[in-house]
Amino acid sequence: MVHVCFVSPKIHNFLGTGEETGAGGAERQQYLLACALRDRGHDVSLLTRNYDDGARYERRDGLGVWKWIPDVRGVTGAPLKTSAVWYALARIDADVYYVRGNDFLCMAVANYCRLTDAAFVYAVSSDADVEPSYLADYHPLRRQLYVESIRSADAVAAQTHHQQRILAEAHGIDSTILANGYDLPDEADVPSHEDREFVLWVGRIAREQKRPELFLDLARALPEVQFVMVGPPNDDEEAYFEEVRTKAADIDNLRFEGFVEPSAIDEYYRRAIALVNTSTYEGLPNVFLEAWRYATPVVSLDYDLDGDLRTEPIGRHSGSMDALVADVASLVDDVECRADLGWSGRDYLDRNYSMRRLVERYEELFAGVHEG
Incomplete structure (x- = not known):
């Protein structure tokens, strides 16, 4: 079994915290995947925003919830923000860290994993995460560090063939298509x-x-x-x-x-x-x-x-x-x-987009990067 940590500032909203109104599809998918992995016997942690004044760690719904991520919007205070994220990653001590979208967390987690034995998996959340026309708005150094962080990942997941082509043609990055998944109601x-x-x-x-x-x-x-x-x-x-x-x-x-x-x-x-x-x-x-x-x-x-x-x-x-x-x-x-x-x-x-088939493929991916 693999210990996987999902690094997502707003994923806690799907635990019923009621503290965040900005959580959307990307967070919902991570939560569903985390629960599916938990149900298959894996140790699953969530590193999320420090959204209240309670304990920085708790177990909820069979998941380890770590509330350590600061406000990662913008670049102000980046060294202090990075150190807070690194401190939490070290305490969690997972086998694999997973980031979806979010360029700051991609860079922070990628650099941490370079210095440790942990594996890093990056998942594209939106076309804007990789499209050169959107990345052109970034400061050149930020853009370079972000793309290099994606490139350093042990595995990169794209949602669509379009994203996979952009990663390969614009950035020279290989990726695997791992889309989203849902179970069907009756x-x-x-x-x-x-x-x-x-x-x-x-x-x-x-x-x-x-x-x-x-x-x-x-x-x-x-x-x-x-x-x-x-x-x-x-x-x-x-x-x-x-x-x-x-x-x-x-x-x-x-x-x-x-x-x-x-x-x-x-x-x-x-x-x-x-x-x-x-x-x-x-x-x-x-x-x-x-x-x-x-x-x-x-x-x-x-x-x-x-x-x-x-x-x-x-x-x-x-x-x-x-x-x-x-x-x-x-x-x-x-x-x-x-x-x-x-x-x-x-x-x-x-x-x-069956969740059952998706989680099986993620299990193979996480096991592969952990062992490899």
């Missing part, structure tokens, strides 16, 4: 499509990536349809969150929910006619998989899931706002069509 828990109530949007309220205001435009264009928007503020975008909330309040057929506890989010997918995505870029959207668990079709403005949303009968890839309005309107009107797409999406999820 078919009896999937409501009839005739009983669905609203068109749904779920994501961080992030201006540049998620473009939530386009969903507001969609709701304005279809005033007879009910819309629901769910999501926390993005880091450092609290003012924008309030701006979107204010604009949403003026749209009669749109309900703005803001942050929803992880334990309550499934109910929104169960009641949704369709899930709409307006992002400029993604990694592999957990919201797609979460929707398909409940046979809810996906309508995406731009992101196409490695082309599968264009070629598989699992939803719609619109490509323009006019087409997005038309696609959503047609699914609202055609219950049979959205049911067919939704159940096809659920089957696609089972074939491609």
